[in-house]
Amino acid sequence: MADPEPAPLTEHALLLGPDDDVAVALRDLSPGLVLRHGDLLLTVAAEVPQGHKVALRELPPGTRVHKYGQTIGRTTGGVRPGDHVHAHNLAMDSVDHTYEFGTARVAIPPATERLTFDGYVRADGSVGTRNYVGILTSVNCAASTARMIADQFRGLAMDAFPGVDGVVALTHDSGCGLVPVxxxxxxxxxxxxxYAAHPNIGAILVLGLGCEMIAVDSVTGGAFPADTLVEQLVIQEQGGIRATVRAGVTAVRGLLEQVAQRRRQTVPASALVLGLNCGGSDGYSGITANxxxxRTSDLLVAQGATTVLAETPEVFGAEHLLTRRAVSREVGQRLLDRIAWWHGYVQAGGGTLDNNPSPGNKAGGLTTILEKSLGAVAKGGTAELAAVYEYAERVTASGFTFMDTPGYDPVSVTGLVAGGANVVCFTTGRGSVLGTKPVPCIKIATNTTMFERMRDDMDLNAGGIADGTATIEGLGDEILRTVLDVASGRPTVSEELDLGRDEFVPWQLGAVT
Structure with a gap:
């Protein structure tokens, strides 16, 4: 039998940098497949799953392996051309970057066309993309009561309040046994x-038990837009759960009647604060959706808007690319200080930052945190880094910014929303089903296979970039149009499924006594 005719590498895999040592499989590559890469013929030795890496050259043990033109790890054994490169032969490399500050700044010029959306203008100048009444608990002990109140305003009960997106109970697992200072x-x-001061919250009922350390007054004592309607109830003072539910229903009904009077107005796109997050990443995340x-982030920066990258453990290993974009040494050093804090934090818990990626990430083709982070930072485009914020800190700068959050999706997005994000874009390769009330969440699939399998849970498909039917520029423009439509009231698939009530998950730090 004649030897199989070699196929061009580009028909079966993506080469992301001209000097990369690996390419990413566009589909499952079967053993025996012969690929031509320049003058080199390489034979696939064992199955390489879609999204995984195939070696393009001989790589002796201890060789640094490059993808995106950057190091993603070192080989732990000899690798031949055509071999599957993954956890069995690739491991974490030491991170020994020499940090530069502001040496790769790109000032995005203002857009010539000024874009708009229809939002709720608040008294402090912020703009909401939704109009919710929130029930926020100061302590976990009030969670069930909050849900009982909110449940009275689901379904047909909201028909009497057109223009209000709903009543959402924001409950959590903390608030007592935690020293306030x-x-x-x-x-x-x-x-x-x-959350209480968020522009998507037109009115808020803060609910407590009465003996907790994080008391109701510590929440209502914060700064609110002057037009935020605020009520508070304490279960022990009301006489128990039944009495509190009756009082809460009465209070929420009164809030709804007032909030329902508010109307959308046309505002510039500069009022957008877009949270950038990813979860369930795969080998395509850094190639397609991210x-x-x-690009969408850069287009919004050109409009004078704000975009916020997050997930500090998932930029580890690529932070040197962000410090080069910092507007000042101070901003770049603030990012490095947060990375240093994380090293100590995970070490105290018996881990290291290279414990990431997750099993699902690895099944999707990601091997080391270096590889994952290089793809993750792509969500931040090319604009200069204007500011770095701590978790849930109010984001005030325009332009591309960063917030220190964990990589755990609900906790990360909770921080972004608390900081003021009024729309979230969430890229996923394995298939996340996240919702983020009171903020709309646009989910973007990184590959067509997953998009087709989970079509009812995805808003957009970026897989066409790998398939050759779409471009990064074209899809970035489409995401921007979707962001503006969603900000104007178009529901996302998560909202259609009424997701997001259980994804309010504040980051828990410190001892609980």
Whole structure:
């Protein structure tokens, strides 16, 4: 039998940098497949799953392996051309970057066409993309009561209040046994206050038990837009759960009648604060959805808007690319200080930052945190880094910014929303089903296979970039149009499924006594 005719590498795999040592499989590559890469013929030795890496050259043990033109790890054994490169032969490399500050700044010029959306203009000048009544608990002990109140305003009960997006109970697992002046106590209070003052919350009922350490007054004592309607109830003072539910239903009904009078107005796109997050990443994340979202970020920066990258453990290993874009040494050093804090934090918990990626990430083709981070930072486009914020800190700068959050999706997005994000874009390769009330969440699939399998849970498909039917530029423009439509009231698939009530998950730090 004649030897199989070699196929061009580009028909079966993506080469992301001209000097890369690996390419990313566009489909499952079967053993025996012969690929031509320049003058080199390589034979696939064992199955290489879609999204995984195939070696393009001989790589002796201990060789640094490059993807995106950057190091993603070192080989732990000899690798031949055509071999599958993954956890069995590739491991974490030491991170020994020499940091530069502001040496790769790109000032995005203002857009010539000024874009708009229809939002709710608040008294402090912020703009909401939704109009919710929130029920926020100061302590976990009030969670069930809050849900009982909110459940009275689901379905047909909201027909009497057109223009109100709903009543959402924002409950959590903390608030007692946590010293208010501790780092964890301050962080929780900052998160609660951020949600209470969010422009998507037209009115808020703060609900407590009465004996907790993080008391109701510590939440309502924060700064609110002057037009935010605020009520508070304490279960022990009301006489128990039944009495509190009756009082809460009465209070919420009164809030709804007032909030229902508010109307959308046309505002410039500069009023957008777009949270950039990813979850369930795969080998395509850094090739399709993330760079497309990065283009969207740049387009919004050109409009004078704000975009916020997050997930500090998932930029580890690529932080040197962000410090080069910092507007000042101070901003770049602030990012490095947060990375240093994380090293100590995970070490105290018996881990290291290279414990990431997750099993699902690895099944999707990501091997080391270096590889994952290089793809993750692509969500931030090319604009200069204007500011770095701590978790749930109010985002005030325009332009591309960063917030220190964990990589755990609900906790990360909770911080972004508390900081003021009024739309979230969430890229996923494995298939996340996240919702983020009271903020709309646009989910973007990184590959067509997953998009087709989970079509009812995805808003957009970036897989066409790998398929050759779409471009990063074209999809970035489409994401921008979707962001403006969603900001104007178009529901996302998560909202159609009424997701997001359980994804309010404040980051818990410190000892609980």
């Amino acid at each position: 501790s780092d964890g106590g301050r962080l929780l209070q900052r998160t609660l206050r951020g 760079p497309a979202l990065g």
